[in-house]
């Protein structure tokens with residue numbers, strides 16, 4: 256997978272999602288040949304828990320049939336056997352990227368990868384499995400006070416990324432501010448998928464630390480996840496094009 260912009264489709268229903276995506280046409284020079292038909296790729300999209308639980312697996316089929324790549328952001332965290340069996344189901348859906356919590360440990364992540372590959376056996380391009388290191392809503396103070404983790408946040412994030420790599424995962428969800436350190440620890444090929452992106456520095460909503468697409472590119476992010484700066488823009492097409500242009 257090449258560097259790309261992933262649009263976070265944080266909508267409440269399939270209808271709303273499809274209506275929004277209908278308004279977007281992908282502006283890029285890249286086309287792919289598929290069975291002698293030239294296809295202009297649709298945007299890579301992220302589906303979160305709200306939309307998946309509201310609409311069920313049909314939403315994945317709807318978006319895949321329309322030509323979108325799909326990152327299913329369900330952040331699994333359970334015992335290894337349960338996660339393995341669940342990942343097998345998600346692999347069968349044909350998702351392109353899926354994630355779990357690194358806090359579940361190496362055994363859980365290894366089992367997840369096995370399950371996902373079993374489910375995706377028929378797919379030529381295997382889905383990427385990505386670990387969430389620390390939620391950006393958890394700061395160092397919360398880790399110390401509530402979770403009794405007394406190490407510095409950046410050390411914890413780095414160790415979780417190393418654990419994910421040991422388990423055979425493809426990368427992590429992290430802040431673009433952490434991308435360089437993770438690449439240094441885990442190698443340049445280990446993917447960093449980074450939310451917390453804003454087109455300008457004004458108005459970061461509830462995101463604590465933000466970067467622009469250009470800054471994220473310079474920081475080494477492999478994928479940027481962009482929600483409201485595109486979905487809530489007056490001109491989503493222009494916002495999406497600006498992200499692509501600055502990042503790719």
Ligand code: C5P
Nearest residue numbers: 263265390391450451480481482483484
């Ligand atoms: O609208 P905005 O660009 O802030 O959306 C960012 C997306 O990335 C949301 O879907 C959010 O749930 C997700 N995300 C995040 N921070 C993380 C993990 C996921 O913002 N650490």
